[in-house]
Amino acid sequence: MRIQGQVLFGIVIVLIGLAILAGNVFQIDVGVLCFPTALILIGVWLLVRPRLAGPDTALRMRFFGPIRRSGTWQVSDEEIWLFIGDVRLDLSEAELPTGEAHIRVFSFISEVRLTVPDHVGVSLTSMAFINDVRLLGRRRSGFLIPITLNSDGYDATEHKVQVESMAFISDMRAR
DSSP, rough: HHHHHHHHHHHHHHHHHHHHHHHHHHHHOHHHHHHHHHHOOOOOOHHHHHSSSOOOOOOEEEEEEEEEESEEEEEEEEEEEEEEEEEEEEEEEEEEEEEEEEEEEEEOOOOOOEETTTTTTEEEEEEEEEEEEEEEEEEEESSSSSSSOTTGGGOOSSSEEEEEEEEEEEOOOOO
């Protein structure tokens, strides 16, 4: 996902730049073309999307609003799609699979908060125009760069959770 997401992110930026450049050179109103093109691309993405994710990956879509999980719940591979919202996952009492669970958050603006017990390895990856990632006292921020932070001993832990966010503005924190 990391390399595929970076390639997709790069392609989108290049296409936006080319559209603006063509609009300026050929005196075309790019705004008139962008909205229908965006709708077509979203429709195509929704049609091919189930084939891209694995059959065991759960999909949750919400336009606005929070997604919260706490108490006893089963952690599994999942994709969360939001326009604007926050995701709060408390893994303190969660049932974690042996190995690695992947949670992906796709949004325009998102805030992802994790509460993680000491015995669980965490990897946070954010690809956004504006990033802010905090993991157990460490912080990295950036503009137009992917950021990845792993907890100490991530590779050696039995239970791992990898959370990836692709957004315009992304704020991720794990404590």
